[in-house]
Amino acid sequence: xxxxxxxxxxxxxxxxxxxxxxxxxxxxxxxxxxxxxxxxxxxxxxxxxxxxxxxxxxxxxxxxxxxxxxxxxxxxxxxxxxxxxxxxxxxxxxxxxxxxxxxxxxxxxxxxxxxxxxxxxxxxxxxxxxxxxxxxxxxxxxxxxxxxxxxxxxxxxxxxxxxxxxxxxxxxxxxxxxxxxxxxxxxxxxxxxxxxxxxxxxxxxxxxxxxxxxxxxxxxxxxxxxxxxxxxxxxxxxxxxxxxxxxxxxxxxxxxxxxxxxxxxxxxxxxxxxxxxxxxxxxxxxxxxxxxxxxxxxxxxxxxxxxxxxxxxxxxxxxxxxxxxxxxxxxxxxxxxxxxxxxxxxxxxxxxxxxxxxxxxxxxxxxxxxxxxxxxxxxxxxxxxxxxxxxxxxxxxxxxxxxxxxxxxxxxxxxxxxxxxxxxxxxxxxxxxxxxxxxxxxxxxxxxxxxxxxxx
Numbered sequence: 001x002x003x004x005x006x007x008x009x010x011x012x013x014x015x016x017x018x019x020x021x022x023x024x025x026x027x028x029x030x031x032x033x034x035x036x037x038x039x040x041x042x043x044x045x046x047x048x049x050x051x052x053x054x055x056x057x058x059x060x061x062x063x064x065x066x067x068x069x070x071x072x073x074x075x076x077x078x079x080x081x082x083x084x085x086x087x088x089x090x091x092x093x094x095x096x097x098x099x100x101x102x103x104x105x106x107x108x109x110x111x112x113x114x115x116x117x118x119x120x121x122x123x124x125x126x127x128x129x130x131x132x133x134x135x136x137x138x139x140x141x142x143x144x145x146x147x148x149x150x151x152x153x154x155x156x157x158x159x160x161x162x163x164x165x166x167x168x169x170x171x172x173x174x175x176x177x178x179x180x181x182x183x184x185x186x187x188x189x190x191x192x193x194x195x196x197x198x199x200x201x202x203x204x205x206x207x208x209x210x211x212x213x214x215x216x217x218x219x220x221x222x223x224x225x226x227x228x229x230x231x232x233x234x235x236x237x238x239x240x241x242x243x244x245x246x247x248x249x250x251x252x253x254x255x256x257x258x259x260x261x262x263x264x265x266x267x268x269x270x271x272x273x274x275x276x277x278x279x280x281x282x283x284x285x286x287x288x289x290x291x292x293x294x295x296x297x298x299x300x301x302x303x304x305x306x307x308x309x310x311x312x313x314x315x316x317x318x319x320x321x322x323x324x325x326x327x328x329x330x331x332x333x334x335x336x337x338x339x340x341x342x343x344x345x346x347x348x349x350x351x352x353x354x355x356x357x358x359x360x361x362x363x364x365x366x367x368x369x370x371x372x373x374x375x376x377x378x379x380x381x382x383x384x385x386x387x388x389x390x391x392x393x394x395x396x397x398x399x400x401x402x403x404x405x406x407x408x409x410x411x412x413x414x415x416x417x418x419x420x421x422x423x424x425x426x427x428x429x430x431x432x433x434x435x436x437x438x439x440x441x442x443x444x445x446x447x448x449x450x451x452x453x454x455x456x
Contacts, residue, residue: 021239026159029232033155034148036233043144050137057130063120063296071307072111108306116300123293128285135278142274146267151231153447157440158228163242164436165221168429172214175425179207182417206418246435250383253445253453255376259369262449266368276357283350290336290343300324368448375445382438389431396420396427 024032034040183203190200226236263269301324336343403420406412446453 021241022234023241023243024159025243026156029155029159029228030152032232032234033151037151037231038233039147040144040151043140043147047137047140047144050133050140054133054137057133060126060129061120063118065118066116068115068117070113070115072113074109108309110307111303111305112307113301113303118298120296121293122296124288124291125285128281128288131281132278132285135274135281139271139274139278142267142271146271149267149447149450153443155228155231156443158224158231159242159244160246160436160439162221162224162228162240163244163246164432165217165224166242167246167432169214169217169221171425171428172210172217175421176207176210176214178421179203179210179418183207203418246432246439248386248435248438250379250386250438252383253376253379255373258372258376258445258449262451263365263369263372265450266448267450269364269368272357272361272364276354276361279350279354279357283347283354286343286347286350290333292330292332295327295329295331297327297329298324299327372445372448375441375448378441379438379445382434382441385434386431386438389427389434393424393427393431396424400424 183200186195186200186203189195190197225240228240229236229238333343335341338344400420400423403412403417407417442453
């Protein structure tokens, strides 16, 4: 029982911790996302692999070394012959025997051979391989930067959208409270015969329609909050207290200036330039592979006969037959230079790819420029709309206050008062939505020009 109780307590603690609302500013949210986002961690591993490959790029000049041990066994027994003295008499004058005979012996069928090889191939394409590792590292770093910028933009957009939705919930709750109070007042007025039953039913119907809207809005808020928490590496049931408001300092931007100064800094534009460099490097590597290459080789092959006889190891272990050999080979792939050869066709294909990338780069420049100009246009439209909407909110609030006074004095119907209140709520919601629209357009422009525009 104690173990079960302990497990239950341990399971409840994270839920209790996540139930407490966490205060967050925009920068704190971005910092959490950078530190805990799983996609960025995957990108970090990819960058580390590319960095390690680049640091080891000089390994191409380390020769390939291999060692072998070979045990040979002859399938057919063989014999050898040798001259041997026949002791019949000894001639002291010549110092030899008078007779010499031929004797035979059986050759051992086993031979143990060692083989040590080293080879280094030097080709002009090695330089392209080294450059390819550098280009790959730069590409992976750029991909990592792009993912981080995407994450920052997503976090900021979701942050202020949550703020907007929270404000919308508060406005709707305020409207429900106001409508409920008015409904209660109207019940008393109805009992005193000051209004008709129709007036009372209209307010009651309007109040009933507000509650489902509030439930739907809260549900949407919770769904967005879970996605936001996932980006930040927080528990999905973590409650949040977003401390920043949607404050907008609407400014005008010059589209021509944005394009001329910052188009080249766009991350997609940079990625395209790196892609072209990689393709060009691959084309040069293919050409260099068809150039003559120099092959440096060294081989050493000691051997021992009758390896299973102990006397062989005692007398001459691994006899050195030739002392090893060094070779220098010049390899000229003449077939690569024949018309319509495989190597020639590959070069042509890479040249076609480069030509296609040139057009893709021009299309990307035009598309990015159009996006920058569209973002500036959206900002300018929002800037103008904000001025009008702020004035509309002021007018709608003044109209509602005057309508309420007229209604209490019996000079306005409940329907007209309800419409005045809805107009105020709509004006406040529209202003809040336009502020969020301005912020998202500014974030998109900052992403396109790859810089913070606060100081611009």
